[in-house]
Amino acid sequence: xxxxxxxxxxxxxxxxxxxxxxxxxxxxxxxxxxxxxxxxxxxxxxxxxxxxxxxxxxxxxxxxxxxxxxxxxxxxxxxxxxxxxxxxxxxxxxxxxxxxxxxxxxxxxxxxxxxxxxxxxxxxxxxxxxxxxxxxxxxxxxxxxxxxxxxxxxxxxxxxxxxxxxxx
Amino acid sequence: xxxxxxxxxxxxxxxxxxxxxxxxxxxxxxxxxxxxxxxxxxxxxxxxxxxxxxxxxxxxxxxxxxxxxxxxxxxxxxxxxxxxxxxxxxxxxxxxxxxxxxxxxxxxxxxxxxxxxxxxxxxxxxxxxxxxxxxxxxxxxxxxxxxxxxxxxxxxxxxxxxxxxxxxxxxxxxxxxxxxxxxxxxxxxxxxxxxxxxxxxxxxxxxxxxxxxxxxxxxxxxxxxxxxxxxxxxxxxxxxxxxxxxxxxxxxxxxxxxxxxxxxxxxxxxxxxxxxxxxxxxxxxxxxxxxxxxxxxxxxxxxxxxxxxxxxxxxxxxxxxxxxxxxxxxxxxxxxxxxxxxxxxxxxxxxxxxxxxxxxxxxxxxxxxxxxxxxxxxxxxxxxxxxxxxxxxxxxxxxxxxxxxxxxxxxxxxxxxxxxxxxxxxxxxxxxxxxxxxxxxxxxxxxxxxxxxxxxxxxxxxxxxxxxxxxxxxxxxxxxxxxxxxxxxxxxxxxxxxxxxxxxxxxxxxxxxxx
Numbered sequence: 298x299x300x301x302x303x304x305x306x307x308x309x310x311x312x313x314x315x316x317x318x319x320x321x322x323x324x325x326x327x328x329x330x331x332x333x334x335x336x337x338x339x340x341x342x343x344x345x346x347x348x349x350x351x352x353x354x355x356x357x358x359x360x361x362x363x364x365x366x367x368x369x370x371x372x373x374x375x376x377x378x379x380x381x382x383x384x385x386x387x388x389x390x391x392x393x394x395x396x397x398x399x400x401x402x403x404x405x406x407x408x409x410x411x412x413x414x415x416x417x418x419x420x421x422x423x424x425x426x427x428x429x430x431x432x433x434x435x436x437x438x439x440x441x442x443x444x445x446x447x448x449x450x451x452x453x454x455x456x457x458x459x460x461x462x463x464x465x
Numbered sequence: 466x467x468x469x470x471x472x473x474x475x476x477x478x479x480x481x482x483x484x485x486x487x488x489x490x491x492x493x494x495x496x497x498x499x500x501x502x503x504x505x506x507x508x509x510x511x512x513x514x515x516x517x518x519x520x521x522x523x524x525x526x527x528x529x530x531x532x533x534x535x536x537x538x539x540x541x542x543x544x545x546x547x548x549x550x551x552x553x554x555x556x557x558x559x560x561x562x563x564x565x566x567x568x569x570x571x572x573x574x575x576x577x578x579x580x581x582x583x584x585x586x587x588x589x590x591x592x593x594x595x596x597x598x599x600x601x602x603x604x605x606x607x608x609x610x611x612x613x614x615x616x617x618x619x620x621x622x623x624x625x626x627x628x629x630x631x632x633x634x635x636x637x638x639x640x641x642x643x644x645x646x647x648x649x650x651x652x653x654x655x656x657x658x659x660x661x662x663x664x665x666x667x668x669x670x671x672x673x674x675x676x677x678x679x680x681x682x683x684x685x686x687x688x689x690x691x692x693x694x695x696x697x698x699x700x701x702x703x704x705x706x707x708x709x710x711x712x713x714x715x716x717x718x719x720x721x722x723x724x725x726x727x728x729x730x731x732x733x734x735x736x737x738x739x740x741x742x743x744x745x746x747x748x749x750x751x752x753x754x755x756x757x758x759x760x761x762x763x764x765x766x767x768x769x770x771x772x773x774x775x776x777x778x779x780x781x782x783x784x785x786x787x788x789x790x791x792x793x794x795x796x797x798x799x800x801x802x803x804x805x806x807x808x809x810x811x812x813x814x815x816x817x818x819x820x821x822x823x824x825x826x827x828x829x830x831x832x833x834x835x836x837x838x839x840x841x842x843x844x845x846x847x848x849x850x851x852x853x854x855x856x857x858x859x860x861x862x863x864x865x866x867x868x869x870x871x872x873x874x875x876x877x878x879x880x881x882x883x884x885x886x887x888x889x890x891x892x893x894x895x896x897x898x899x900x901x902x903x904x905x906x907x908x909x910x911x912x913x914x915x916x917x918x919x920x921x922x923x924x925x926x927x928x929x930x931x932x933x934x935x936x937x938x939x940x941x942x943x944x945x946x947x948x949x950x951x952x953x954x955x956x957x958x959x960x961x962x963x964x965x966x967x968x969x970x971x972x973x974x975x976x977x978x979x980x
Contacts, residue, residue: 300805301742311749345635349660351976353685353766358635359729360755363748377633393588394659394979395638397610398630424682429589429602430663449685451765 312367316453318461325442340372341463344382344406348399348438349392349431353449354416358386360452368456379405384462385439386455388415390422391432403439411462414441415455417448424448468500468529468536475536480701481852482916483534491550494540497529498552506531507831507844508552509916510925510942511562512665513570515597516541523547523572526940527559528914528925530833534850535916537927542572551577558831558947569665570596584658584979587611595666602666618644618652626961630659634965637975641964648960653953657979664980668939673699673907673928674773676936680926681768683941684977689715689722690919691941692771694926697852697915698939699773702930703905709896711775712853717788717891718758718767718776720884723920724795725754725766727881730972731799734874735806737966738815746802750795757791760784775901789892792885803878816871820955820967823868832951834922834944836971839876840868846918858887873970907934921945921974943977 347355361368368374376382379402391399403412414435417423427433435441445458468475475487489497501507509528516524522544528537540549551574553560563574564583571594573580585591587608593600618625623646630638640656664683671679680695681688693715700707707715728751735743755765761784762770770777806812822832824841833844847860863879865872907930915926922944931937948971956967 300801300808304746304801304805305742308746308749346631347635347637347660349662349976350637351682351685351688352637352974353682353688353768355635355637356686356729356766360748360752362744363752364745365749365752375635389660390662392660392662392979393605393608394586394610394661395630398638398659402631424679425662425664425667427603427605428663428667429595429600429604429606430661430666432605448682448768449766451759 308364311364312370313365315371316457316460318464319457320461322443322445322458322461324436324444325440341384341459342374342376342382343384343386343459344376344379344402345386345388346399346402348387348389348395348435350389350416350418354388354419357449357452357455358388358415361456366452366456373459379403380407382406382410384411384413384459386413386415386459387435388419390418390425391435391438393430393432396432396438399438412439412441413443413445413458413462415445415458416450417446420444420446468497468504468506468531471497471500478701478913479704480913481697482701482914483850484537484701484914484916485534486537486539486912489538489540491540494538495550495552497538498555501529501531502555504531507833508556508559508947509535509923510927510940510946511552511559511566512927512940512942513566513572513596514929514938515570517544518598523570525549525566525572526927527552528927530844530923535914537914547572548575550575553577556831557829558950561950562946568594570594581614582611584661586658595663602663613656615642615654615656616652620646622646623651639975643961643964645961648962650956650959650961650964653956655949655953657949657975660976660979662976662980665940668936669931671936673930673934673936674904676928676939677772678769680939680941681771683980684943684974685766686726686974687722687919687921687924687943687977688766688768689718689771690917690924691926692769693719694915694917694924695928695939695941696771696773697917698913698926698928699904700913701915702911702913702928703907705774705902705905707775708899708902709853710779710898711900713891713895714776714780714900715771716854716858717780717888718762718770719917719919720887720891721754721758722767723884724881724888725751725758726920726972727877727884728754728799730969731802731874731877733969734870734966735812737969738812740809740812743802743806750798753791754795757788761788772901774904775899777901779900780895785892785895789889792888796882796885799878799881806874813871815963815966816874817869819870819963820959820970821867821869822951822955824866826954827868827951830951830954831947833947835876835880835920836873836948836951837922838862838864839872841866844923846916846923850916854891858890860887870966870970909937919944921972922948941980943974943980945973945975945978948973949978
């Protein structure tokens with residue numbers, strides 16, 4: 298136990314400042330967002346769905362939980378069930394084999410709900426485009442509020458995208 | 466050579482990987498599997514190609530790793546009766562590859578016991594095949610997912626737990642069907658293919674000079690390994706060699722990728738055994754590490770940095786010292802964390818004996834890579850067939866034999882220290898000169914192979930050149946193909962709550978397998 302406590306003290310608090318929202322990433326009007334902010338204040342629950350990504354975006358979403366970004370410190374946490382979520386964070390070009398599962402997850406969420414598409418694949422299919430196997434972006438399947446570009450987008454950009462979606 | 470006695474007319478290919486290629490007939494195809502098995506060989510990959518446009522029917526390829534290197538066999542099949550003898554009875558690990566090949570190319574494995582679809586979930590019809598050249602790859606088909614006939618387990622008190630494709634955490638999608646009694650797992654059957662993106666077909670739309678971009682997105686956590694294997698394959702078919710400086714920078718990036726993944730996995734494994742401290746500490750180190758990669762190479766995961774003919778970005782001289790210094794500081798911290806792991810009885814209680822894969826089981830299922838080395842399978846391409854500069858670095862092979870979660874943790878710690886040593890060593894002896902060469906024209910029909918030990922295991926990329934410097938056919942193989950079936954065995958007799966821990970200790974790729 299003592300080595301753990303010493304290490305925690307040695308590390309201190311490494312959390313960095315929160316980034317600003319990016320209005321140009323918003324793809325839909327901010328009406329639902331203000332509703333969410335009114336209802337939830339600064340607490341936000343996210344359900345992540347990998348809709349066929351290469352796993353690169355997942356690595357960067359994981360990083361949001363590291364002490365530098367400390368996303369839980371902002372009142373944002375990830376849930377296991379879409380029924381508990383305010384926001385769907387979707388990666389990947391939406392493979393045809395994940396299309397139905399993504400739709401079911403979206404429909405299972407209570408209203409009002411937000412969707413953030415992460416990465417170039419989530420935006421328009423990225424390098425995979427649209428084919429017999431991919432739908433070519435999240436908005437081809439469910440309504441999207443904010444798109445975060447990048448391959449993969451760095452954690453700070455993903456956080457920025459999440460904050461853009463909830464900024465009123 | 467372990468495939469002697471077959472009268473193979475094998476042709477050795479140029480390039481960094483020791484590969485020979487031979488065309489075989491049906492009886493040689495079948496016999497080769499037995500000879501490879503008896504010679505302690507293993508199946509690295511199995512794939513196929515539509516050559517009807519050249520009046521050559523279809524071809525099925527298998528790559529065996531044997532003592533002398535990689536032997537790739539090609540069996541030509543008539544266009545009107547495309548079937549080949551199954552090798553899954555000799556190498557069970559090949560079964561899913563055969564099923565996927567049936568889904569994608571419509572060539573069947575005679576004598577295989579399992580003909581269920583693998584990658585096809587209903588997004589295209591059962592009588593059309595995406596890798597056939599007359600398949601319209603851009604047309605969307607309105608198919609609904611088929612039901613998948615899982616093997617049923619019956620008995621008093623047996624029930625099923627269905628998990629996925631969407632899992633509870635931030636992870637890739639796949640379906641796991643557990644048959645359990647109480648908490649004990651009787652059987653696990655996985656159903657994958659959810660992230661199938663048609664990558665093999667899509668390669669045909671790329672030029673040889675740009676295919677590394679797609680290869681680097683087969684599995685995002687192994688982008689350097691795949692891009693390097695792709696580059697190796699292209700350099701092999703063109704008969705060119707990357708400059709010595711480029712080889713060293715590639716090695717530096719591949720070892721950095723290994724370290725980044727090991728740091729992340731060790732944190733996640735601690736967390737899965739309820740030591741949240743490990744997650745935050747290791748993720749902090751990983752973040753430091755990725756930020757340094759961004760600074761030195763311009764991308765946190767070093768995507769698109771390995772290119773055919775060399776590397777995209779040269780390493781600035783003033784980055785050498787900070788890179789070496791960081792390797793020292795990370796090692797100091799990781800050693801401290803390893804002490805904490807070793808002394809933590811709660812953690813060890815979860816790790817030891819969980820998800821055990823005996824060396825015998827690993828051998829029979831053809832497990833290689835990191836998980837294989839935790840179960841006594843002493844294969845590491847960096848040691849067995851070292852290309853430059855590994856031949857001069859003298860990589861120490863890490864092998865443990867307990868085959869449990871604890872052993873896979875141990876392999877990660879040991880390989881992390883060794884990779885940090887390699888990073889430092891490369892930085893002290895980085896060759897001068899160019900970091901990239903100009904590529905010559907590719908001869909249509911020329912084939913090349915790349916074979917690289919990524920952090921998870923051996924990555925194989927096969928490339929065939931088409932007209933006008935385009936890719937005619939490219940197949941990218943992730944080691945997760947061989948390892949996923951092993952997990953199904955590893956969990957038998959364990960309790961359901963230990964599955965996430967066991968699964969994480971392998972940390973296999975879904976995208977790499979489904980691609």
